Amino acid sequence: MALAYPKIPKSSNLYTDLMEEFRDQGHEVFIVAPAVNDSEVGLINEEGISVIRVKTLPLLNVNPIKKGIANVLLPYQYKKAIKKYFKSDSLDLIIMPTPPISLVDVASWLKKKYHSKLYLILRDIFPQNAVDLGLLKKGGLFYNFFRKKEQLLYDVADEIGCMSQGNIDYVVRHNPNVKKEKLHLLPNWQKEIPQFDGDKIALRKKYNFDDNFVIIFGGNIGLPQKLENILAVAELHQPDDKVLFFIVGQGTEKTKIESLVREKNLKNVVIKNSLPREDYQNIISVADCGLISLHEDFTIPNIPSKSLSYFNAKIPILAAIDENTDYGIHIQDEVKAGAWAPSNKPNLIKEKIDLLRTNPQLCNEMGENGYRYFVNNVTPKHSYEVIDKRIN
Incomplete structure (x- = not known):
C-alpha cells in the first residue's frame, strides 16, 4: 500500500524500485495506490505488477487541511477498492510505508483476514514531524487521533524497517511499549541509473x-x-x-x-x-x-x-x-x-x-x-x- 506510486516507466521512486525487485525475484505483487488521473481507476497491469489505482482527494502539493482530510478518507477508499479488485485467496506479506499512518486500519484488516505478516517501512514519524513544523499542536484533538494510529501501527507491525540508528533510538525512546526486536535498519534505496556518457x-x-x-x-x-x-x-x-x-x-x-x-x-x-x-x-x-x-x-x-x-x-x-x-x-x-x-x-x-x-x-x-x-x-x-x- 503506497501513497506515491508513479506509473513505470514514465516515472519512478524508491517504492516502484522495490516492487520491481520483488517482481524480479519471482513474487506476485499487488499495489494499492492513488490514481494518477480519473481515467485510470481500477486494477491495471503496470510492467508486470498488478496495481489497484484508487480515486482519492488530492494528497500531494496541497495545504495541510486538505491533505489531512484526504488522509483520513484514504483507508475507506483503499478498503473499498481492495474488496472490489483483490480476488486472491492468499496474501503472504503486506508492506506498508509511512506516510501515511492512517492506512494502519486497512493493513490490520488485511493481516487478520489473510493471516499475513505486516512489514512497516518507517519513513515519516508522524504526527511528531507535523508538530515540529507547526502544523499540529501536541496534545490537540488531531494530534491525539494520529498518535493513537501511530502506536497501533507499531503494535500490529511484525517488523519495522528504520532509516537510521537515530530513527530506531527515537522510536524506542518515545514508544517504550514497542518490541525492540522488531526494529532494524532499512536504509533508503534506489535503482542504479547508468552514468551520463554524453557531452x-x-x-x-x-x-x-x-x-x-x-x-x-x-x-x-x-x-x-x-x-x-x-x-x-x-x-x-x-x-x-x-x-x-x-x-x-x-x-x-x-x-x-x-x-x-x-x-x-x-x-x-x-x-x-x-x-x-x-x-x-x-x-x-x-x-x-x-x-x-x-x-x-x-x-x-x-x-x-x-x-x-x-x-x-x-x-x-x-x-x-x-x-x-x-x-x-x-x-x-x-x-x-x-x-x-x-x-x-x-x-x-x-x-x-x-x-x-x-x-x-x-x-x-x-x-x-x-x-x-x-x-x-x-x-x-x-x-x-x-x-x-x-x-x-
Whole structure:
C-alpha cells in the first residue's frame, strides 16, 4: 500500500524500485495506490505488477487541511477498492510505508483476514514531524487521533524497517511499549541509473552552468525543506564567487521561494520544474555538489532519500540540516561523501561550500566514496534482502 506510486516507466521512486525487485525475484505483487488521473481507476497491469489505482482527494502539493482530510478518507477508499479488485485467496506479506499512518486500519484488516505478516517501512514519524513544523499542536484533538494510529501501527507491525540508528533510538525512546526486536535498519534505496556518457560541457552550457560551482537541489519544495535557509546562504555569495544554486522540483512552498528569489534579486538561484528521473540524473551528473536542506526545528532524525541520486552521480553532498538528525554524521564521518552544517546558520553553510568549491580533489574523493557506498549497500536488491531475511 503506497501513497506515491508513479506509473513505470514514465516515472519512478524508491517504492516502484522495490516492487520491481520483488517482481524480479519471482513474487506476485499487488499495489494499492492513488490514481494518477480519473481515467485510470481500477486494477491495471503496470510492467508486470498488478496495481489497484484508487480515486482519492488530492494528497500531494496541497495545504495541510486538505491533505489531512484526504488522509483520513484514504483507508475507506483503499478498503473499498481492495474488496472490489483483490480476488486472491492468499496474501503472504503486506508492506506498508509511512506516510501515511492512517492506512494502519486497512493493513490490520488485511493481516487478520489473510493471516499475513505486516512489514512497516518507517519513513515519516508522524504526527511528531507535523508538530515540529507547526502544523499540529501536541496534545490537540488531531494530534491525539494520529498518535493513537501511530502506536497501533507499531503494535500490529511484525517488523519495522528504520532509516537510521537515530530513527530506531527515537522510536524506542518515545514508544517504550514497542518490541525492540522488531526494529532494524532499512536504509533508503534506489535503482542504479547508468552514468551520463554524453557531452558534459554541452549539457552544462544548455543549463547555463558556465564556469559556476553548481549546487543542485532536486525534490519536494515544502515546509520540511525550508529553502529560505538556502536563500540566506545564496545572499552571502557574491557574483565573483561563481556559485549557482540550481533547484528542481515542485511543492507547496515553491511559489513562496520563487517570490523571495525575485524580491532579493538573487541572480545565483535558478528554479526549474520537476523532471523525469533519468533527465534529472543527467543534470546532476554535470553539477558540482548535491544539496540537502532540512528545517532546523525537526526533532526527528530524518534521512533524505535524494542523497541516493547524488551518490549515483558521484558528486559530493552538502547537507544543511537540523542538529537532531544523525544524517550529517552518516554522510560526513561514516560514508565520507560530503559535509554538513546546521541549516539555520548560513555562515557555517557558506564555509562548507567554500571548502568544497576550492578543493576539486576532495569533491572527487567524496563522490567516489558515495558511489561505492551506494552500489554496495543501498540498491533495491539490498533492501529486498533485508525484508526477506526479516520475514522468513
